[in-house]
Amino acid sequence: MDPTADGAEHLPGSDDTALTTGAVARRLGVSPTTLRSWDRRYGIGPQVRGTGRHRRWSPRDVAVLENMCRLTSQGVPPAEAARAARAGADGAPAPERPATSGSRAAGALPLGDVRQECRGLARAAVRLDAPAVEDLLTAAVEEHGLVVAWQEVMVPTLHAVGRKWASSGDRYVEVEHLLSWHVSTALRRCTRPAVPYGGLAPGPVLLACVPGEQHTLPLEALHAVLCQLGVPVRMFGAAVPAEALTAAVRRLGPSAVVLWAQARSGASPALARHVAGAEWGMKGARRQPQVVLGGPGWAGRSAPGMLRPPSLQEALRLLAGTGVSPGPGPV
Template identity: 35%
Template sequence: MASLGSAPDDVSRAATVLPVGRVSALLGIPAVTLRTWESRYGIGPSARTSGLHRRYTVADVDRLRRMQELIGRGLAARDAAVLIDQDAAGRPDADGSATNTELLLSATESLRTTELDDLLQNCLDQRGAAQTWTEVVAPAFRRLEARFAGQGDCTDLELLLSRTFEATIERYVYRRGLRPSGGRPTILVHCPEERHTLPLTVLRAVLLERSQPVLTLGPETTTFAVRDFVRRVNPAAVVLWASITRPGQAELRRRVADGDHRTYTAGPGWPPHAEPFTNLSEAAATLTVRRSARLF
């Protein structure tokens, strides 16, 4: 957590409690705003005087300064408070993942699409597809989903982030020249009418990073076309992705399962008894075909 740093000399860490007026003057934040942050987000004073008057500790002021910095970067106050709570719970990310998630949300909320694309591309270059998804992008989606549950105002932001990341991954795969090394492929299938295509785009990139052969069929592909394609390709595995339950999924699974390949389900649209993949690392580990080590 950031320290007071630039606080005036007369406010030392020996001064363990401060009234709201003093904190307001110190940070340049109106007292009414400080009280709003306390009532709405729980970012407030934690100490009490002998007369039970609430007072800000130096740690409280650190949190307020952090709140001020995050809002100054473009984060909504609610999202900034969530991030501060995560820090307090002992989940800071030493490798910069939390900071990248903040910047990602800031660029998304401010509709700075060029900055958003650059940030995603840098993360992919530095971390690869799996870590970028798990450590940076997925936490951003979780924050947006939590905000939607509370306010219902960010469907457009989720769509912007999803489409931008999907396009950036496709460029990343092309620019890196990721290619399979041969063998029977895995076929990734979007169930009919599926609109959430990002998860399989990420999984495809992760498998290609591991030199795994992989093919993808979009949601416009009919059940019979999927069946015929599977028969023609003779894959090692087929993955059926569904974000929600729709008619025809069970029939698709039944028709695709006929063959000597493995058939997997993935996504929240499948019931528990279908044993779907529930996260990227599980899917990637299961679908990665181990090969003998090569000497170069």
Template identity: 30%
Template sequence: MYNTRAVVQRTGVPADTFRAWERRYGIPNPTRTEGNHRLYSERDIALIRWLREQTSEGMTISQAIQLHRQEQGDLAPRTGPGHLGHESPGDGARRAGNGDIPASPLARFVPEITDALVAFDAVTAEPFVEEALAIGGVESVCLQVLQPVLTEIGERWARGEVGVSAEHYSSHYVLRKIGTLFNLSRPEVGRGPIVAACVEGESHEVGLLLICLFLSRRGYGIVYLGANMPLDDLAQTVRNVEPPMILLSASTLAGAHHLAEASHVLARPGAAKGQDARAMTIGYGGSIFSTEPALRGEVTGTFLGLDAHQAIAAVDRAMMGYYGQMPVPSALP
């Protein structure tokens, strides 16, 4: 990892220039130290050099950024960031034929990985995942490959084409992959921390972990508690950690009722001992709140939206309100 001065020396691009690119386009995407200083990876440096070369050959920076995103398969709008596990999961894989947006080059990996996983063959799936990660960024692969794979396998299960065991095997494979990326993102470092948990009885944690990965890569500290978290233990963690924000996730009707109960308990005055006048935010999401929007009225907290961009935007707003300033850029890397 390299500090700003080292990046300037290695690329020849002034710091003010690539920081302006970061503010405007979310590129490059440095990590943050505990003191909120930028640290750049080799990939960041290579990207800055490439952007310098494109602009020196006559491209505008916006044209170069657009070309980079097309090559990465990352064509999502950049007007705002963006749910606990819903980025319209097949969007990246289904863009072909929409008339004005080319298909993501990552889409070709979806059927290969899907077929391997339903055959319980992680050995065959692994090289495709690694190749996808080499071509696209972490967020693009998660949203345009791994989520569509799970969506396709879920649809095959619903049609009776694969059994529960194949669905579980595939889900655990994807969960392990996202978990590895999450651990590499240094979630112990950053502003917050944000506590994240699936409520008691909720076992589907891929969506929540995905959002936590994106938030960690954007410079937030994350205390990730995972699936099926008993309310008493969650409340004790909140008292101990005193987070500025909690993220809760549920995907079933029973889970939604458990989440609503948890939100009422956690929203009580004094739920986090020592919390100052800046209020702790409860953010929540999950597929059940998208399909049954009336359930949102039972929850004390902020609904995080229908996709990853909306969720991250909601977290950014809450954290900006808590700290009085935006801690990280406002778009998905």
């Protein structure tokens, strides 16, 4: 099968407008498994079947699916959404869920100008369609590489979900949790086995959140790419107590310690200086780590002698001593 200009795939010998299930799934941001399930359970399937078991989706079929996706993303139960989507295709107006006061429809996410993959990922997350979220994250990493997939697909979608959650009270917290879980899973799937450290300089990079900080996904992304680059790294994750971190510094003799703070309340320059002051080595040849500050919590904080890279690429340049191409392909 040959890809068309819009990335869709057509079945050989079929009408030019008939799309394969895979092409429709990519266009709508759902998984092929979800489309087959909707077809089997609710009759939301192609009107024309190809030879064998192939499905051929006409423009009318795709329009029905688009209505199904829109309604389910607004919180309509799948069975009800299917009836409404079919009715809309037959000429009856499909019901709309009311928009929140002064805003867009209840299920829409404020994405702005982003890659098309973000829109599909956001729709799948709002529907709580875990198979589609998994498929879309995997495809983004395979197509763009881990750095670009993180910065241009995962992060904008996570931010949009976070903004929607913040503006809707406690609504959409389940969407944020599901998306975060699958982003974490995708990052760990990309992570190569830890590189052994034999005690020779430079030491490993230590990655830790400040005390009380639970947001680990940016550190997980940094950890995955450093492992891919063959850099020795130790991941400590969320809410590391200051004394535990300084004890680890003295034991491992790291080349750098990355301190992540999402919130300003946890970004303490005194803590950073405390970690930077940890020493190891023989008397007369004592060494100290380079502290690297990460996260929006450090904005506007004065921390002389410490680095604050503005992007993942710059952090990688500092920590791995190499430039990382943001182009397609594995990092």
